[in-house]
Amino acid sequence: MPATPNLGLLLFIPYRSMETRVFAALAAAGFDDFTPAQARVFQRIGPGGTRLTDLADQAQVTKQTAGFLVDQLERAGYVRRVPDPADARARLIQIAERGQAAIPVAAATVAEVEAEWTAHLGAKRAAQLRGALTALREITDPYA
Amino acid sequence: MPATPNLGLLLFIPYRSMETRVFAALAAAGFDDFTPAQARVFQRIGPGGTRLTDLADQAQVTKQTAGFLVDQLERAGYVRRVPDPADARARLIQIAERGQAAIPVAAATVAEVEAEWTAHLGAKRAAQLRGALTALREITDPYA
């Protein structure tokens, strides 16, 4: 390994760790058919529902991929598709009952992991980390 | 989107951005058959070569997956397998000529992206970010 690993890898390692923890908790709570790829789409669903194309753009996948993942989420009861009143071509993807039920489980695990990280880094550095990442999003997330 | 996105997503967004940039640069330089999955294994190869099982552990994939990726890397000329003098069962995966040639291209792009990030964050916050991520690695990378 290089002496100073590049920032890409440094970002990836904790990301993967968080992901592993959250999906283990979800599986343990009975949401064992929820996958990371599905989550990356699911996370982008807004309060009133979001169009497939918007989800695809925000998750940076093709609309075909997004459609494939939403199909699975729908079949598993995590989301539902309703007609978009503003456009007859489009449908809004909304979070369904089972999706709502999964959110607190994921949120609790995220909070738990973040607490561990904060304990390791100290409150100040943890806040700096979040602040830097949030600022970075401005130039790395086309849909921030 | 939630008001305060979880740290997992905040880590993922710049990671994905960096990855996209690096692979675009590699492809433009003629390394168009190099994939992110291969890179996650390739990055872990040590100076004298590394065993498949070690690569698998460090990249957190199964040895079958690591073997599959190394097969591709070998076929494309990025790595080579040599017998491990210390153990006749094992072979060391070493970076081959084409792999060595790709490294500076990737490194230059990483440096470019990191420079952009530093310009956006300021030198101090950028250093804090790297420091926090490096510290986080202690508790999130089983093979740090």
Add this chain to the structure above:
DNA sequence: CCAAATTAGTCAGAGCCTATGACCAATGTC
């Protein structure tokens, strides 16, 4: 107001990534 261009979404097909399970060969242990 209508023809052309654009946009939302689906279908079909292919390739890549990853895992489980079974297996073989070499090594280490006692």
Add this chain to the structure above:
DNA sequence: GACATTGGTCATAGGCTCTGACTAATTTGG
């Protein structure tokens, strides 16, 4: 030297993602 362990492969299957082609609804320009 028998037995458990370790390094690695083969076979198989499932999941993720893409390109290309297509339908239907909407928007735009004249």
